[in-house]
Amino acid sequence: MARALIAGLCNHGFPAQQIQVHAPHPQRRDALAAEFGVQSLAAEPCPLPPEAIVVYAAKPKQMRAILTAWAHELRAARVLLISVAAGVRLSSLQALVPEVDVVRVMPNTPTQIGAGASTLYAPAELDTARRQQAEKLVQSTGLAEWLPDEESMDMATALAGSGPAYVFLFLEALEDAAVAGGLYRDQARRLAIATLRGAAELAQQSDLAPALLRHQVTSPGGTTAAGLSAWEEGLRPLAKRALDAASRRSQELAALLAEEL
Ligand SMILES: NC(=O)C1=CN([C@@H]2O[C@H](COP(=O)(O)OP(=O)(O)OC[C@H]3O[C@@H](n4cnc5c(N)ncnc54)[C@H](OP(=O)(O)O)[C@@H]3O)[C@@H](O)[C@H]2O)C=CC1
Numbered sequence: 001m002a003r004a005l006i007a008g009l010c011n012h013g014f015p016a017q018q019i020q021v022h023a024p025h026p027q028r029r030d031a032l033a034a035e036f037g038v039q040s041l042a043a044e045p046c047p048l049p050p051e052a053i054v055v056y057a058a059k060p061k062q063m064r065a066i067l068t069a070w071a072h073e074l075r076a077a078r079v080l081l082i083s084v085a086a087g088v089r090l091s092s093l094q095a096l097v098p099e100v101d102v103v104r105v106m107p108n109t110p111t112q113i114g115a116g117a118s119t120l121y122a123p124a125e126l127d128t129a130r131r132q133q134a135e136k137l138v139q140s141t142g143l144a145e146w147l148p149d150e151e152s153m154d155m156a157t158a159l160a161g162s163g164p165a166y167v168f169l170f171l172e173a174l175e176d177a178a179v180a181g182g183l184y185r186d187q188a189r190r191l192a193i194a195t196l197r198g199a200a201e202l203a204q205q206s207d208l209a210p211a212l213l214r215h216q217v218t219s220p221g222g223t224t225a226a227g228l229s230a231w232e233e234g235l236r237p238l239a240k241r242a243l244d245a246a247s248r249r250s251q252e253l254a255a256l257l258a259e260e261l
């Protein structure tokens with residue numbers, strides 16, 4: 001995720017030399033430095049630039065150790081801390097680094113090509129300037145949506161954070177079905193990707209709701225109606241089950257992590 005955010009920021013024109021990567025494996029952070037021109041620095045705490053934006057992009061389970069080690073430097077530099085860790089509640093973050101301004105962000109991997117879909121949540125007391133700082137950074141990697149309450153972060157994680165994986169699975173399933181039906185695999189893949197992309201862009205650019213766009217494709221008694229009736233048998237309940245399962249897992253992780261943190 002760190003690489004996706006760095007790629008999104010750098011491709012959007014953010015000055016790479018202003019980005020510091022603090023990570024334990026020199027070869028991996030040096031590879032980021034070589035690819036994007038960011039600074040490669042050790043994971044051990046060191047003084048930070050004043051008012052820096054610090055993105056926590058390590059695993060949720062490592063948060064206690066990492067933030068405890070960095071707490072003094074984060075406070076001293078009056079940073080804005082952005083956590084992209086799935087399922088870590090603001091209360092856990094605030095307990096680990098009291099007096100540090102914190103925003104939760106749930107990005108997704110298409111941020112690396114500027115096509116991300118991210119949600120943000122900040123405590124009510126966070127001032128407008130800090131909110132704008134976080135929003136500007138996230139917006140430079142794609143869509144940025146503020147959530148009205150922290151509980152919604154679980155469903156937003158289920159929808160957009162995990163969502164690219166569902167779409168890739170959908171593409172795999174379409175490709176396999178088309179190959180089983182006689183198309184060459186490379187052609188089936190290109191057609192599936194272009195169709196998904198075209199339909200998504202049309203939905204984004206159109207004023208019509210997806211249901212109306214679907215209606216426009218569907219001739220009575222035609223091929224689309226035949227295909228849709230098969231999709232309708234299972235797709236909606238499946239989508240509900242998938243998002244509920246992912247959202248529930250986010251809540252479970254949050255409860256587990258709140259105990260651990
Ligand atoms: N993958 C996804 O699609 C999404 C992930 N997230 C969140 O992003 C976070 C990272 O997930 P993901 O990228 O998948 O995990 P990875 O395991 O791929 O990346 C973990 C990163 O943490 C770094 N790291 C490990 N230890 C330290 C340390 N002590 N100090 C600083 N950095 C450290 C690693 O550096 P090194 O390479 O040197 O080991 C690596 O860059 C998680 O909290 C996850 O919940 C959020 C949204 C989507």
Ligand SMILES: O=C(O)[C@@H]1CCC=N1
Pocket residue numbers: 086157161162
């Ligand atoms: O699977 C996960 O837990 C992370 C969070 C959202 C996407 N990947």
